[in-house]
Amino acid sequence: MKRVLLLGNCHFTIARFRKELVCKLVEIGYDVWISFPNFSQGEKESGEEAAKRFNCNFIEFRLDRRNANPLKEIGTYRECKRILKTVKPDYVFTYTIKPNIYGGMAANSLNIPFAMNVTGLGSGFNKKVLSKLLFSLMEKNMKRAEKVFFQNNKDLTTFLDRGYKGDNCVLIPGSGVNLEEYRELPYPKETAKKEILYLARIMKEKGIAEYLKLAEQFADDPNIVFHICGDLEEDYREIIDEYALKNVIIYHGTVENVQEYLEKVCVVIHPSYYNEGISNSLLEAAASARPIITTDHPGCRDVVVEGVSGFLFEKKNAKDLIDKFQKFMNLEWDRREQMGLEGRKFVASKFDRNIVVNEYLTCLEEKWESERA
Known part of the structure; x- marks a missing residue:
């Protein structure tokens, strides 16, 4: 049984916006692990509770999402490495900037294949000095990743314009939206506030x-x-x-x-x-x-x-x-x-979320096929 880890910066990133992927992976026979910080954005559900709901496993990611001190971020890299050594996944999906950078670095150091998800460039890329470091770290990891998923063409073009070749880049429609969960709601009455x-x-x-x-x-x-x-x-x-x-x-x-x-x-x-x-x-x-x-x-x-x-x-x-x-x-x-x-x-x-889930499944299937070849 292949083991897959999803590493993110908060509960919503994995348990809300990737729950369909997690459930689908479990359904088709993967040993699925999810990892993110507990209670970092005011959510009421713990990672352990989310994992129980999805019939998968959880390991907490001890992450300071707002820290921008590069020296302190050495601890984030070590934390990612601890998680990977504990879980021993066959494949890792990373989401958002810090998991992409430090999770990708840790996966590469342990020879674990991984895919990065650029869910936006965040506020750090607006800061002149910090952005140079972030671009450098991102590009190094992107070259090592099996796939790099981008959510909008502007972000993808930003890296291509900097000289990144983009051979492993895939443009997906964001995180998608679950059209069964978010159904058409009746519009409020004309007389209402x-x-x-x-x-x-x-x-x-x-x-x-x-x-x-x-x-x-x-x-x-x-x-x-x-x-x-x-x-x-x-x-x-x-x-x-x-x-x-x-x-x-x-x-x-x-x-x-x-x-x-x-x-x-x-x-x-x-x-x-x-x-x-x-x-x-x-x-x-x-x-x-x-x-x-x-x-x-x-x-x-x-x-x-x-x-x-x-x-x-x-x-x-x-x-x-x-x-x-x-x-x-x-x-x-x-x-x-x-x-x-x-x-x-x-x-x-x-923006049907099934489109996004299928892209991830194809990514995994291509990897296992290449190993069998």
């Missing part, structure tokens, strides 16, 4: 400041309610508490059942200029037949058909966001409902 949703980590690059300016602009309208769901970065705790106290927004914290909130809202707003792969929040919103207002930014614009399933606005531009929101609110109720239906149709045709 207009509920608006921000569904993302609360951090600068996710556009929280622009969303708060939008909410403030319409704070005096009793028929519009602005909701925020997501993991709270410490920098914003006082600000979010202040806006909640003034009844400008309602903050729900990290939520497990996203559909419960999507069901109530008439539009999802994602003001991100973070280096996304493909935004999972937008995929889930669109699959649930909710219109989208998001930035004209890689990983966000890919999920929207402009003017058909939602609107795009200029990143970091709160005025443009307010204008596009007003434009959306001025539409007739049935036009807004139709936007949601068009969004569902679009992601169903291009």
